[in-house]
Amino acid sequence: QVQLVESGGGLVQAGGSLRLSCAASGRTFSRCAMGWFRQAPGKEREFVAAINWSGGSTYADSVKGRFTISRDNAKITLYLQMNSLKPEDTAIYYCATRSGSYYTIRSEDYDYWGQGTQVTVSS
Numbered sequence: 056q057v058q059l060v061e062s063g064g065g066l067v068q069a070g071g072s073l074r075l076s077c078a079a080s081g082r083t084f085s086r087c088a089m090g091w092f093r094q095a096p097g098k099e100r101e102f103v104a105a106i107n108w109s110g111g112s113t114y115a116d117s118v119k120g121r122f123t124i125s126r127d128n129a130k131i132t133l134y135l136q137m138n139s140l141k142p143e144d145t146a147i148y149y150c151a152t153r154s155g156s157y158y159t160i161r162s163e164d165y166d167y168w169g170q171g172t173q174v175t176v177s178s
Contacts, residue, residue, distance in 0.1 A: 057081040057167040059150050064172030071140050071176070077133040077150030077169055085128040088158040090165055091135045093146035103148070104135060105158030113158060118144075140176045147171040
């Protein structure tokens with residue numbers, strides 16, 4: 056059974072940084088694409104960043120240049136380094152995995168999800 060457990064969320068002032076982690080188990084993690092999505096109150100879930108099994112990555116325009124996605128296949132962990140945080144980054148952040156090796160930006164392409172971690176950025 057695939058399990059994803061996020062951690063690292065919290066409350067931070069605008070301009071600050073947070074690092075999210077997602078510990079994975081139950082799948083050949085090293086061959087699977089992974090992604091981060093977020094959902095703010097009253098809004099639909101949106102794509103944040105995704106990474107291939109080989110390390111290639113892509114980002115939403117709203118976070119490009121501020122967020123960095125990475126993975127450690129030996130530790131079976133996905134990361135999201137978030138810098139220069141803005142109040143509009145406030146949301147629940149979810150990690151997700153898909154059976155394919157290459158990323159997509161569509162949430163429906165990911166078949167396993169974590170429970171989410173809250174990120175709140177104060178102004």
